[in-house]
Amino acid sequence: MIVLRSLFGKRGAPRTAPGERVYAIGDVHGRPDLLDAMLVEIARHGSARGPAAQTHIVFIGDIIDRGPDSRGALERLEAATRRAPEIVTLLGNHEEMMLRALAGDEPTLRGWMRVGGAETVASFGLPPFAEAEDPVPWIAELRRAVPAEWVEWIRGWPLIVRSGDYFLCHAGIKPGVPLKRQLRRDFLWSREEFLDDMRDHGAVIVHGHTISDSVELRGNRIGIDTGAYRTGTLSAVCLDGETVEVLAVHRGEAAA
Template identity: 45%
Template sequence: MFGLGRKAATGAQVPDGLRIYAIGDVHGRLDLLRALLTMVQADDAARGEAETHVVMLGDLIDRGPELAEIIDYFLAGPPPFAHYHFIMGNHEEMLLKQIYEPSEESLAHFLRFGGRETFESYGVPQRVLDMPERYSFAGLTDAVPARHRTFLSAMEDMVRFGDYLFVHAGIRPDVPIDEQKPSDLRWIRQQFLYSDVDHGVVVVHGHTITEEPELRPNRIGIDTGAFQSGRLTALGLEGRGKWLIVTGD
């Protein structure tokens, strides 16, 4: 069903004894996240013992209906079958920028691209969202509790297991991994998506919505637009094997 490039199909692997699941952009769909983690936990149990890790690829927030609830869900403790890693997406970056470096321009951009739903989930009144210029920035950002700010600020730029690098958006081709800029890791599109450069790793990412997961020689994209499609995707990796788990399939 999904084409595999040569390197992704034959060369890349994770270290022995590890099993990795990466989950694409959730965007406020707590219902799909719960369903997918139940599916992943069952899949993990069926495959036998391993040290299991779940990598959330970022954009937990914005656009969907249950944004604050997703962070509460992870703070309360998700299913304990795995170690969890949280990568910062561009939407988390936008919220943190609005909290710590606010400006009217960045606020207008954030509200247009999902920030309105985020602030609604934190209980910000409609009158503030309709005319934010009449209120202080604190009128919006004070609604985000300290424990959520701490959670968001602690998100990672990237995670690596063996031959797989997990980021939100992608990497800049021909730039060493340790010299990548956070802005590229969270925002890049065309330069990365259309590149056939061997990055030295297979990059697993979200950020760019596709109808089906994309498995290429140098990258695997698993953002299937959960907030609008109802299809949240996980990629499983063990040894040289890989498989997909998708809600709604």
């Protein structure tokens, strides 16, 4: 495990809000085994580090899709959140697609099937939506398969969490636009324009959504998606005052 201090140059080291320890966990994408392993690792890490006035455990979004067991990942997360109210899950673009499909948005449904939604519906016991079929009965079937209380729960997931100099969101932000005026779609879908931008965004942006080989610690952002569904490695960072530590759990490749 590494500890990094004063990474961030000109404004001085960024810090969490006083007394706050924040664990931010990368994209889970249908891997309940890794979700559980990471919560165990965080508990171990927290005991070793000693108590904090307040701890927040933040999943960065994209709990579902691509991996083998999205239904299981939601089930584990829901159970963990009931036990541990310090867990917060941010909305990811994949949950956004599922919510839109459930609401009857056909173009989103078609796109969702191509980017891992087929795996999610399979985990709920449904065949994928086929291009030529009538979407109305298929969507009705999906609504029966996904528990209504889970849909309401996911609808309530926030887009952002802030602690001191850190700003957490699923994908990123629109550079050059104040954090208070960002759009929902930028939190959910940002890619290169954000990733390549070297400017100070007014906070260090902690995000998932784009896979990197290891956690990316940059001056203006921290990328924590290490592609758990295909690498078997789920990563997280612990932000505590001025310290940043990287955590990871590994459970082998997802079953093909």
